[in-house]
Amino acid sequence: MKRVLFVCSRNRLRSPTAERVFGERRDLEVASAGLAPDAEEPVTAELLDWVEIVFVMEKAHRARLARRFRPHLRRARVICLDIPDDYGFMDPRLIDLLNAPPESVS
Template sequence: MNVLFVCSRNRLRSPTAENVFRDWPGVQVASAGLAPDADEILTAEDLDWADVVIAMEKKHKAEISRRFMPQLRDTRVVALGIRDDYGFMDPELIEILRAKVPPHLR
């Protein structure tokens, strides 16, 4: 399963999720951001690769759908509801991700 984590700038939440789930059995992970200044900007190719896209917030899910609808034919997009309140590898963020992400990896 190819899992793509998406947030705004790909600096804090989505790279943390990528690190946390990097060694999850049977899962390949990547991360990207939606903002023009994101460290890794989300592309159509990223979405073609992904089996599931896990957005950090509902607004990210909506933006992905708005900008990339043709690439989402067979791709599930979910939103976790994790606000931009955490630093990279913040222990509280890791705990939240470990609670919210695994149901989407089946």
């Protein structure tokens, strides 16, 4: 079972939507977190030590994650989904973007 983390800024819209959408899969253990100081669930070193794959919503999240947690990302693959902060929680358009084929992910 793969351990996956979805990361956005405040863990209120995009990453919790992804956690809910992919949390139903039997082949994944899923969590979500945010990088902002006021995130609902903040990214922690322990969380990053647990995961195998980190999906960030924006390139800025990848850079911030690397700056703050580089030693804890050695085992995790970080993938940027390039999803802007334009969607509400469980927005059908956001769900469509999250379910896009892997080749459209950078």
